[in-house]
Amino acid sequence: ETGVTQTPRHLVMGMTNKKSLKCEQHLGHNAMYWYKQSAKKPLELMFVYNFKEQTENNSVPSRFSPECPNSSHLFLHLHTLQPEDSALYLCASSYTVIDQPQHFGDGTRLSIL
Amino acid sequence: TQLLEQSPQFLSIQEGENLTVYCNSSSVFSSLQWYRQEPGEGPVLLVTVVTGGEVKKLKRLTFQFGDARKDSSLHITAAQPGDTGLYLCAGNAGNMLTFGGGTRLMVKP
Numbered sequence: 301e302t303g304v305t306q307t308p309r310h311l312v313m314g315m316t317n318k319k320s321l322k323c324e325q326h327l328g329h330n331a332m333y334w335y336k337q338s339a340k341k342p343l344e345l346m347f348v349y350n351f352k353e354q355t356e357n358n359s360v361p362s363r364f365s366p367e368c369p370n371s372s373h374l375f376l377h378l379h380t381l382q383p384e385d386s387a388l389y390l391c392a393s394s395y396t397v398i399d400q401p402q403h404f405g406d407g408t409r410l411s412i413l
Numbered sequence: 414t415q416l417l418e419q420s421p422q423f424l425s426i427q428e429g430e431n432l433t434v435y436c437n438s439s440s441v442f443s444s445l446q447w448y449r450q451e452p453g454e455g456p457v458l459l460v461t462v463v464t465g466g467e468v469k470k471l472k473r474l475t476f477q478f479g480d481a482r483k484d485s486s487l488h489i490t491a492a493q494p495g496d497t498g499l500y501l502c503a504g505n506a507g508n509m510l511t512f513g514g515g516t517r518l519m520v521k522p
Contacts, residue, residue, distance in 0.1 A: 304455070342417070343456075343501065343512035356509060390455050397508040400447055404455030 323391030417513035434500035
């Protein structure tokens, strides 16, 4: 039990589909993050939310749209993705955004056909 | 852009051997974290080092933060197959963690 749950664990979608990734944490944390993990590349930070407000958008293409309705839930809406978007998408949370260790979910493995 | 370089990228050793993994940067970090990631799972925090020169031990794992807070090392003594995984360092500067590319360790029985 990691405390951070991501669904689905695996997702295969076409380039024209629309899907959403979900992340949920019950650790009482106030900050949540989306990361992209590709083969042969370092873990890339995509978005940061602190107390439901987006504080970082790391130059992510608009085909990725995050949503944070409350401090416990985080979504990543996907539309018109490209094959290079195939990767493991990891959600993480921490108590605050400053100097806090992050707790990761087990990720969603996304494959774009 | 703050970059963290980890070396080696890959390491395959026999059970019982010792090893050291390095994490280097030209940037100063307020703290540095080490994570281990196993296949099909997310990274799990091993340790956070904060003070320059700090040494922390976690059973057979020894972590050191450089005096200038720009680099760190992870030393594993008498490695076991259960140590197999991807080891990631991450430097904290402000509100963001910057991750290194990782060291993929395989310990053969």
